[in-house]
Amino acid sequence: GAVVSQHPSWVICKSGTSVKIECRSLDFQATTMFWYRQFPKQSLMLMATSNEGSKATYEQGVEKDKFLINHASLTLSTLTVTSAHPEDSSFYICSASPRLAGGLETQYFGPGTRLLVL
Amino acid sequence: GESVGLHLPTLSVQEGDNSIINCAYSNSASDYFIWYKQESGKGPQFIIDIRSNMDKRQGQRVTVLLNKTVKHLSLQIAATQPGDSAVYFCAENMGSGGYNKLIFGAGTRLAVHP
Numbered sequence: 377g378a379v380v381s382q383h384p385s386w387v388i389c390k391s392g393t394s395v396k397i398e399c400r401s402l403d404f405q406a407t408t409m410f411w412y413r414q415f416p417k418q419s420l421m422l423m424a425t426s427n428e429g430s431k432a433t434y435e436q437g438v439e440k441d442k443f444l445i446n447h448a449s450l451t452l453s454t455l456t457v458t459s460a461h462p463e464d465s466s467f468y469i470c471s472a473s474p475r476l477a478g479g480l481e482t483q484y485f486g487p488g489t490r491l492l493v494l
Numbered sequence: 495g496e497s498v499g500l501h502l503p504t505l506s507v508q509e510g511d512n513s514i515i516n517c518a519y520s521n522s523a524s525d526y527f528i529w530y531k532q533e534s535g536k537g538p539q540f541i542i543d544i545r546s547n548m549d550k551r552q553g554q555r556v557t558v559l560l561n562k563t564v565k566h567l568s569l570q571i572a573a574t575q576p577g578d579s580a581v582y583f584c585a586e587n588m589g590s591g592g593y594n595k596l597i598f599g600a601g602t603r604l605a606v607h608p
Contacts, residue, residue, distance in 0.1 A: 483596055
């Protein structure tokens with residue numbers, strides 16, 4: 377149980393184009409989904425938190441107009457990198473927390489999406 | 495605080511030995527901690543968690559110890575196997591009232607040698 381998928385697993389795009397990454401919780405409903413970015417040999421850095429049906433909360437320094445997040449259902453969140461540039465090249469990972477009655481919720485991670493912007 | 499490690503510390507162990515990976519967390523108000531394993535090119539995989547009202551929790555071949563006095567967390571892996579080779583991250587829940595916001599440590603690379 378607690379499987380999270382991401383699509384695509386990797387993408388190469390030209391500078392200036394937009395890229396959409398999907399995150400799905402396959403066997404549970406996710407109250408909250410999170411988007412992280414990870415550069416080589418570094419830890420995961422939280423970009424934003426999205427709750428189903430409401431606007432995402434972005435971490436300091438993350439441009440909300442550049443990284444558009446939509447959490448339209450309890451099983452799907454999307455991250456769109458708009459007008460991507462080479463410095464946006466990174467490993468993007470989503471996570472999802474199951475919908476539980478009270479208590480603390482474990483985050484389960486997707487397999488990640490590697491983005492390369494040329 | 496936020497993790498910005500540029501160089502992952504590495505723990506090298508012999509196959510069959512026990513491994514201990516340490517982590518110092520930053521917020522004394524953190525109430526939930528998780529250890530994740532990340533293999534190259536993959537997302538983090540949940541290993542074990544512990545709440546702040548506990549100081550020890552055991553899983554299959556893994557044990558997590560929590561010392562709130564010194565804000566220290568450790569992951570012990572018994573009889574380490576080559577498949578345990580990966581980067582291990584601790585994460586602390588910085589949220590309050592059940593709000594779930596994880597802050598990740600810098601990570602430790604575990605290298606298991608035959």
